[in-house]
Amino acid sequence: MADEQNLDTQNPEPQAAESAAPSDDLAARVQALEEQLAAAQDQSLRVAAELQNVRRRAEQDVEKAHKFALEKFANDLLPVVDSLERGLELSSPDDEALKAVREGMQLTLKLFLDTLARHQLEAIDPHGAPFNPDHHQAMAMEESIHTEPNSVLKVFQKGYLLNGRLLRPAMVVVSKAPTTPPPSIDEQA
Numbered sequence: 001m002a003d004e005q006n007l008d009t010q011n012p013e014p015q016a017a018e019s020a021a022p023s024d025d026l027a028a029r030v031q032a033l034e035e036q037l038a039a040a041q042d043q044s045l046r047v048a049a050e051l052q053n054v055r056r057r058a059e060q061d062v063e064k065a066h067k068f069a070l071e072k073f074a075n076d077l078l079p080v081v082d083s084l085e086r087g088l089e090l091s092s093p094d095d096e097a098l099k100a101v102r103e104g105m106q107l108t109l110k111l112f113l114d115t116l117a118r119h120q121l122e123a124i125d126p127h128g129a130p131f132n133p134d135h136h137q138a139m140a141m142e143e144s145i146h147t148e149p150n151s152v153l154k155v156f157q158k159g160y161l162l163n164g165r166l167l168r169p170a171m172v173v174v175s176k177a178p179t180t181p182p183p184s185i186d187e188q189a
Contacts, residue, residue, distance in 0.1 A: 067120075067163045074121050074162055081116070082157060084109040116160075124159035124170045126152045135159055137169040144175040151175045 088105055091098050113123070124135050131138065131150045142153055152172045159170030 070119055120163045122161050126170055127155050131174045136172045138174045139171050140173045141176045142173050143178045145178055147175045149177045
């Protein structure tokens with residue numbers, strides 16, 4: 001036994017090497033576990049962020065569904081409004097025979113427009129305003145010396161917005177600069 005102890009004291013290196021190997025193995029194992037933990041935490045954060053994005057998108061979809069649920073229905077009603085307005089334009093306010101009919105049409109149109117306004121449907125009547133391609137559809141261009149180029153001269157059909165989103169563009173005639181300059185006065189003649 002004494003010989004074994006002498007041997008152990010004489011060769012301390014193999015025992016140190018044996019004890020160092022398990023600590024290296026433990027350090028590598030700890031490092032691997034820490035990497036797995038970091039990957040799991042990253043994965044957990046990504047899943048939580050994706051879940052939050054899905055919730056937000058679903059809330060936005062529900063909000064849009066509420067805001068624009070009337071879009072098709074409103075689009076189907078706009079020709080009725082156009083017809084009432086056209087009927088009032090074409091009938092003479094001075095004709096006594098049509099006075100009651102015109103009054104009924106005006107009240108019906110007012111009631112209709114008030115109802116549309118309650119549901120966030122607003123008319124675009126851009127007469128005299130600058131042309132806006134986001135809200136207007138140019139049907140024709142007309143030369144004009146009285147208005148600035150790219151201004152709306154006439155409105156064929158009003159446009160409409162539903163909750164700020166374009167439902168139907170306004171059909172308009174846009175002014176353009178005259179191709180020939182207006183005749184000038186010859187002061188020397």
